Amino acid sequence: MRCKMLTAAAAVLLMLTAGCSTLERVVYRPDINQGNYLTSIDVAKIHTGMTQQQVAYTLGTPLMDDPFGTNTWFYVFRQQPGHEPVTQQTLILTFDSNGVLTNVVNRPKLSNE
Numbered sequence: 001m002r003c004k005m006l007t008a009a010a011a012v013l014l015m016l017t018a019g020c021s022t023l024e025r026v027v028y029r030p031d032i033n034q035g036n037y038l039t040s041i042d043v044a045k046i047h048t049g050m051t052q053q054q055v056a057y058t059l060g061t062p063l064m065d066d067p068f069g070t071n072t073w074f075y076v077f078r079q080q081p082g083h084e085p086v087t088q089q090t091l092i093l094t095f096d097s098n099g100v101l102t103n104v105v106n107r108p109k110l111s112n113e
Helices: 002-017 040-044 052-059
Strands: 032-035 072-080 087-095 101-107
Touching: 052 072, 052 087
Parallel strands: none
Antiparallel strands: 032 072, 072 087, 087 101
16 A cells, blocks of 8 residues: 555656756757857958958858848858757848948857857
């Protein structure tokens, strides 16, 4: 009788703690990296006046360009480490009609690594 009672109590306790967030950290979650990984050294090489070919040679092809034809390139890097919140870095490059870089926006600013 006592063995059945302990087994039932253990089963109930296991079911009650199955949804707890403390056990969530035990489950392995791989890091998920997506997009263009850029370091601050890579971004420092970019300056206004460069052509699209020079930028593509330095940084690689962008993750996406503006579908509306405004000559804007987006380098996006999204990182989701295991159980940590998602972080995203975006580098936006704007070119004029001749393909010359006119504006660089770096959000959030990359720190030195």
